[in-house]
Amino acid sequence: MVLAALALGLACGIFAGPRVLGPFSRRRLLGLSAIASALLLAVVAVSLNLVVVVFVAGFLGAAAGVAWASAEAVVTDNPLRVRTGTALALVIAALAVPLGAGAIGTRHVGRDFPGSSAALLIVAVIALVAGLIAYRLLDERTGVPLVPDLAAALRGEVYVPPSAAPEAAAPRRTHERGVFIVFEGGEGAGKTTQSRLAAIWLRDHGYEVVTTREPGATKTGMRLRALLLDRETTGLSSRAETLLYAADRADHVANVIRPALDRGAIVVSDRYVDSTLAYQGFGREQPVEEIAAVNAWGTGGLVPDLTVLLELPPEKGLNRLSSPADRIESEPREFHERVLSGFRALADAEPDRYLVVDASRPEAEIRREIQDRIREILPDPIPASTEDATSTFPAITD
Ligand SMILES: Nc1ncnc2c1ncn2[C@@H]1O[C@H](COP(=O)(O)OP(=O)(O)OP(=O)(O)O)[C@@H](O)[C@H]1O
């Protein structure tokens, strides 16, 4: 019965654990589930009641299953290493526990404890120490409190600490004149379509509009784009990828965006910093706060006036694309789901800066919703300097 409960728990843990805690960091989950397995094993070790043992063994199996699934997600380059390591640990434990039990024999500590309890307890303590070390070493969200992080994951959201929001890393308005509008979202969500429609509409209203995109808006950026999206680029580390996107952005801001904003233009960009936070932070499970800090430096703290997030389930967006998938598009489904949850978490953290749009609706409907929101932030079409000059004229009252 104990073995059956363990096996059932294990299957549930492997299958359901990572799904229930979808956006939660797999590295954190691995450390936590290892610690939980160790504690549950200790309960099994000291419990003499069969019903309790069967019940707890089910949870122990589930925790071990979550640890297994998380380890496979963390060590993506070599799943065989995880399986061999786990199998080896199980064989060692299966041999050591009965041998240890025999060697220790029954002990009396308040009541009789069979040798197997003591042996299991020793294994639990070793597993606990290993779990704590793994948690310390693997945790890439150091500084992010665990409880709100877990609570958000259970709600299907990603917790963004207030200090990670780009607005916290830089003051709100970082340029004096133009307007900076960014379109964000997953693959095929309609960013290019909607940013072009917005630019046409703005130009029709007499504004100077600069449409641009990331990565690849400058000469250097185009080379970086080719490097980043080419499927031939293999083995690029997540940190290097993050820095290459940040380098493209730094060049983009310095050579395209800031000059345009400084002369009073409206800049409409297809992707910006939040793409790196969503893809390289949430997607690649790297520390979002640190990436935000690198990008705040690279952009001189330039934050958009408005970010339009086009929300679309990844499978729908990827189905819309006609060209062969590039290096990022060909990442697994879970990656794109983490990216989507990441965008949502960023939008939730800064609702004033974001317009979140359901991108599964018809193009024209989306276009109108975006226009309504952009209208709210448009500058007065008559510049203040012109008003100063004309204020000496008598007012026209009729
Ligand atoms: N609301 C919509 N409904 C259906 N199809 C759409 C909609 N908006 C855009 N599309 C189509 O989906 C495809 C992808 O659109 P678009 O290139 O604008 O997306 P994107 O987000 O810029 O993609 P990418 O991630 O490649 O940059 C295009 O064929 C476009 O015509």
Ligand SMILES: Cc1cn([C@H]2C[C@H](O)[C@@H](COP(=O)(O)O)O2)c(=O)[nH]c1=O
């Ligand atoms: C800016 C930025 C982009 N990406 C990814 C997202 C897309 O897969 C490609 C860009 O292609 P698009 O068709 O032009 O949208 O790059 C990223 O991972 N991180 C970023 O910062």
